[in-house]
Amino acid sequence: MSQEAIAVKLPVVEEKKNTKTYPPVKGGEFIIQNSKAADFFISEEFEEEARMMGDLVRDFCIKEIQEPFFKNGRELEVTNKEDKAEMLAILKRSGELGLCSVSIPEAYGGMGLDFKTNTLISTKLPHGFSFATTLGAQTSIGCLPIVYYGNEAQKQKYLPKIASAEYVASYALTEPTAGSDANAGKTKAILSADGQQYIINGQKIWITNGGFADIYIVFAKIDTDKNLSAFIVERNFEGFSIGAEEKKFGIKGSSTVQIFFDDCKVPVENLLGAREEGFKMALTILNGGRIKAGAGGVGGAMFALNRSAEYAKTRKQFGKSISEFGVIQAKIGDIATKTFAIETALYRTADLIDRKEANLLANGATANEAKITATGEFAIEAAICKVKGSDLCCYAIDEAMQIHGGMGYAAETGLGMGYRDARITKIYEGTNEINAMLAVGELSKRALQTKELDLMSAGKKIPSFVLSQINPFRSTSDEKEQLRILQGLKNTFLYITGAAGKHFKKKLVDEQEIIMHLSSILQETFVAECAYLKVQKLSKKADVDKAKLAIQQQMVQLYLYDALATAKHAATEAIASFATGGQQKRHNRMVRIMLKPYYINPKVLRRNIAQAVVENGGYNF
Numbered sequence: 001m002s003q004e005a006i007a008v009k010l011p012v013v014e015e016k017k018n019t020k021t022y023p024p025v026k027g028g029e030f031i032i033q034n035s036k037a038a039d040f041f042i043s044e045e046f047e048e049e050a051r052m053m054g055d056l057v058r059d060f061c062i063k064e065i066q067e068p069f070f071k072n073g074r075e076l077e078v079t080n081k082e083d084k085a086e087m088l089a090i091l092k093r094s095g096e097l098g099l100c101s102v103s104i105p106e107a108y109g110g111m112g113l114d115f116k117t118n119t120l121i122s123t124k125l126p127h128g129f130s131f132a133t134t135l136g137a138q139t140s141i142g143c144l145p146i147v148y149y150g151n152e153a154q155k156q157k158y159l160p161k162i163a164s165a166e167y168v169a170s171y172a173l174t175e176p177t178a179g180s181d182a183n184a185g186k187t188k189a190i191l192s193a194d195g196q197q198y199i200i201n202g203q204k205i206w207i208t209n210g211g212f213a214d215i216y217i218v219f220a221k222i223d224t225d226k227n228l229s230a231f232i233v234e235r236n237f238e239g240f241s242i243g244a245e246e247k248k249f250g251i252k253g254s255s256t257v258q259i260f261f262d263d264c265k266v267p268v269e270n271l272l273g274a275r276e277e278g279f280k281m282a283l284t285i286l287n288g289g290r291i292k293a294g295a296g297g298v299g300g301a302m303f304a305l306n307r308s309a310e311y312a313k314t315r316k317q318f319g320k321s322i323s324e325f326g327v328i329q330a331k332i333g334d335i336a337t338k339t340f341a342i343e344t345a346l347y348r349t350a351d352l353i354d355r356k357e358a359n360l361l362a363n364g365a366t367a368n369e370a371k372i373t374a375t376g377e378f379a380i381e382a383a384i385c386k387v388k389g390s391d392l393c394c395y396a397i398d399e400a401m402q403i404h405g406g407m408g409y410a411a412e413t414g415l416g417m418g419y420r421d422a423r424i425t426k427i428y429e430g431t432n433e434i435n436a437m438l439a440v441g442e443l444s445k446r447a448l449q450t451k452e453l454d455l456m457s458a459g460k461k462i463p464s465f466v467l468s469q470i471n472p473f474r475s476t477s478d479e480k481e482q483l484r485i486l487q488g489l490k491n492t493f494l495y496i497t498g499a500a501g502k503h504f505k506k507k508l509v510d511e512q513e514i515i516m517h518l519s520s521i522l523q524e525t526f527v528a529e530c531a532y533l534k535v536q537k538l539s540k541k542a543d544v545d546k547a548k549l550a551i552q553q554q555m556v557q558l559y560l561y562d563a564l565a566t567a568k569h570a571a572t573e574a575i576a577s578f579a580t581g582g583q584q585k586r587h588n589r590m591v592r593i594m595l596k597p598y599y600i601n602p603k604v605l606r607r608n609i610a611q612a613v614v615e616n617g618g619y620n621f
């Protein structure tokens with residue numbers, strides 16, 4: 001595709017300096033506090049410029065990837081030289097249009113968009129299939145270490161070139177012996193005798209963009225250090241080499257290679273951040289990356305849903321459109337509901353990061369400090385976004401293929417490619433298991449070690465909540481019912497955490513199955529509350545589309561209904577893992593009271609939601 005054929009170009013956007021301050025919010029506090037809908041950011045509040053950015057990224061992906069390739073039943077495959085050159089050329093063209101500059105500050109040639117807008121853009125990238133991974137590595141893990149931790153000279157030297165795509169960036173953390181256990185790497189750096197260079201030896205694997213990158217953010221331990229340090233390594237540094245492209249199951253258009261360091265000489269000025277700051281840096285960057293990975297998952301689900309709605313409407317069997325069958329409606333209604341709810345969680349998290357950053361800047365923090373602290377604060381929410389978004393993506397594309405029947409298996413629909421491409425989202429940016437456990441582990445650290453979150457006091461309120469639920473005269477308005485369910489979810493999490501903690505004490509950390517159950521409850525609580533808050537906020541707006549709002553309200557009902565079922569299953573299994581006899585019965589009774597049924601008709605809700613999606617010609621919520 002020629003440059004001329006692309007009629008789009010990103011507008012020149014002036015970086016907005018946010019001078020507002022916001023009420024302080026702590027990461028993870030959603031489990032012990034109820035948020036106000038008024039403070040909650042919803043996607044309808046994006047300004048026109050942000051929406052345009054999203055649309056332009058989507059259009060670029062359609063023109064550069066969908067039209068020339070998969071619509072012709074062809075997939076880019078970087079193990080083939082021409083395709084590799086084509087993927088690099090597409091990335092360079094995206095740079096000319098400004099797409100590589102979205103997270104780089106204006107002072108270094110970027111647009112310095114806020115986290116929310118970057119998240120919105122990430123929901124559009126799946127239109128480019130494996131290009132999403134290529135561009136994502138360039139704008140996120142490949143450049144943010146320099147944006148967040150770089151000194152002035154490093155920023156001046158590298159960021160403008162990454163923003164224009166003159167340089168392709170990559171991030172090299174994983175090693176053969178260090179995957180989930182990222183700090184266990186063996187790559188070593190030693191200061192040269194003259195103190196001018198670090199000499200690096202070792203190997204990294206699975207490096208996205210590695211086959212054509214110009215710079216690599218490399219993590220290695222210096223001498224006998226306990227923790228990693230980070231370095232900016234240029235492709236032409238002596239002692240650096242690149243392996244062959246990996247043959248992969250999916251995202252075949254994105255470059256993935258091993259890289260090798262054989263007495264690789266890195267100037268001392270290329271140490272990024274402070275010595276031994278690399279592990280913290282890796283986690284901070286992954287926190288941000290996780291929200292964008294979740295956004296990519298939600299975008300992938302939207303793509304799958306739109307294809308499904310379009311196909312189900314036109315495909316006729318037994319004399320009618322398959323979209324009229326209950327089974328198909330149940331699938332479409334379910335995917336739409338989960339997409340709606342998880343999308344609200346993305347923007348809540350991204351907005352909390354933007355607000356925290358603004359507050360820190362107002363209090364005198366440097367730009368680097370503000371970005372690092374704000375991203376780290378919402379590690380729990382980021383992990384939830386990653387797990388829920390990637391799970392949703394894989395589920396939605398699988399169901400989309402099913403809705404397409406045999407056509408789903410045809411290359412021209414792109415669903416097979418989407419199915420394979422989606423699968424990586426559960427593995428990279430930290431596997432979903434690691435992220436799920438991290439969410440609970442981080443919460444308990446903030447409760448027990450740093451004492452930032454007072455879970456104990458919140459837990460003390462459980463008996464009065466349980467008593468209120470036994471009262472037969474309790475109010476049954478739908479809004480109160482929804483609040484009752486949200487409180488029940490929160491209390492169930494606190495109750496099981498308390499009971500399991502009492503049983504296992506410090507050894508609870510070794511009970512991974514129970515932690516995974518707790519994480520399920522935590523995840524459902526966060527996402528359900530986000531969906532609830534969005535609809536609460538929309539309900540109070542005068543200019544709202546009433547028909548759309550009616551469907552969004554039903555989505556909240558359905559999500560809460562499903563969240564209750566998930567939480568009940570998780571809680572019952574967790575209890576059975578440590579309690580027996582009368583104690584098990586008592587715990588189960590408490591859970592039954594805290595998670596009382598929600599009397600709605602899920603079949604009708606899914607049908608209504610599906611009909612709205614099909615009539616709209618796709619997702620529009």
Ligand SMILES: Cc1cc2nc3c(=O)[nH]c(=O)nc-3n(C[C@H](O)[C@H](O)[C@H](O)COP(=O)(O)OP(=O)(O)OC[C@H]3O[C@@H](n4cnc5c(N)ncnc54)[C@H](O)[C@@H]3O)c2cc1C
Nearest residue numbers: 171172173174179180206207208427428429430431433434
């Ligand atoms: C296509 C692709 C692109 C990638 N791009 C990059 C990149 O650009 N840069 C980079 O640095 N890395 C990259 N990675 C690496 C990726 O981040 C890792 O593969 C991922 O973190 C998992 O590590 P691992 O593969 O070693 O799996 P392992 O850590 O060996 O995990 C294997 C299984 O064990 C589970 N597991 C591991 N530890 C625990 C535990 N403590 N408790 C319970 N279960 C556990 C995992 O959840 C998983 O199910 C990429 C990988 C792929 C496949």
